[in-house]
Amino acid sequence: MEPTIIGRIGYAFVSLFVITNYGLLLIGSMARISAKVQGRVGQPVWQPYIDIVKSSAKRNSIGHGAMFYLGPVFRLAGGVGTYMFIPAVFGSVLFRNFSDSGDLLLVMYFIFFGQLGMALGAGEGGHPYSAIGVSRGLAQMTAFEVPFALSVIAVAAQYGTLDINAIVAAQQGGFAHWTLATNPLAVIAAIVAFLGMSGHNPFSVVIAPQEIPIGPPTEYQSNLLGMLQTNRAIFNGAKLVLYMNLYFGGATNIVAMVIKTFLIYFVNVFVGQAFPRLRTDQSIRFFLGAPTLVGIASVIIAVI
């Protein structure tokens, strides 16, 4: 039975709640896995929850003007907006979100909307390190967007649609139907872009925790920081679900969703622990080199 619009909004809240918790546990578990690689015990898996409670429980907070407060709001809107237009579980009423209201271009727009909003907010913070972080972040974003966009074009051309539901539907019926099997070059370009998008090593210079304090959110504290931390979980979840849908055949139940997204995110940790950090100019050259060529090749394969 088709739920009413109120019912769908209710389902969307449940879906958002699930992805927030999943995202937080994912961040916690990946930090613990990284620690094991480094020979440490590592933080508890639930540490992100404690951090958010702690940040939100700060007793005072400072602001630098309206745009400063709007930065995290835009970021959160970007994260929630991205997730709301992607079906988390194919064919599920509960996790369908509002995927039939928007298409792939809208989702791509939402991915970058948050970062631009954050750039404006962080700029008003007035801290020079925020400005450096923003300029590095936007420069790197412009670069990894090229292979990502090419790969999305390849997928759209291959399936002849921009509707994410239709793209997932076309990949049903086993591994041989996944984009991973039908157009592996598009997946390679997209995964490399994903490394840049996630900001792990070797593309972590944006938030470079030691050289430029924490990047754009240098001035953010207290509940604003709590909001950014929550968004990090939602946004990670949304990006993973998008990748799963576009390239790895989507998921027909929540267990498949968890396994697939975990493995996609694990690529970050795997690469991040093996490679040192690149400078901004090096990462821009990297993204505009081989990944872009692979992306162009994937478009050509899809069109032919």
Place this chain on the structure above:
Amino acid sequence: MSEKKTIPAPLANEGLPPEERGLFCDAAPREYEPARGAWERFLNWARSESLWLLGFGTGCGAIELRPLMTSRFDMYRYGIQPRPTPRQSSVFVIGGYASVKTLKRIVRSYEQMMGPKFVLALGSCTINGGMYWDSYNTIKRIDQYIPVDVYIAGCMPRPEALLAGFQELKRIIKSGGGEGQNEYARNFDWYKANQKKVIKDWNMPDYNW
């Protein structure tokens, strides 16, 4: 401590040129009432289990923080992690002796931290001046300038001693004793007078919000 006053005076920001005064805060810090009962106990538990320390090595003792982060001592398992900006950190580790020049930066960084904030002073130099007790350019007791929650004695204290200090700090926070921010606000004039007594070239705002 007998000179402590209770009523904060308005700040003049006299160290700044007149055109810059408008850019900085001119109100003294105020005290913040803790929440009540089980809720505050829960928040204190969260604060104690998520200690973000300000990665600002103020003295030679900061060298002891590095082994803490790496695999041998691994402070992350206790919920402790470094944070490079004072806005986001909640623990300030004073890494040993503080020269007058560093004290300026310590005061500015401490005031920029969001409360509740805690200070962990490490090494003998922060307690009584240590081997620099007769130096012309270092301060002897850090708690005359900012409120300190835990002292860790030694020259140098080992990373184990630091971890023990962090556990003690956690115990203090959980018992509701980590109110250094309110103590600083309550005795603001006394702390400011002490700071200005040693920092001769006071060219910064009186309070860095």
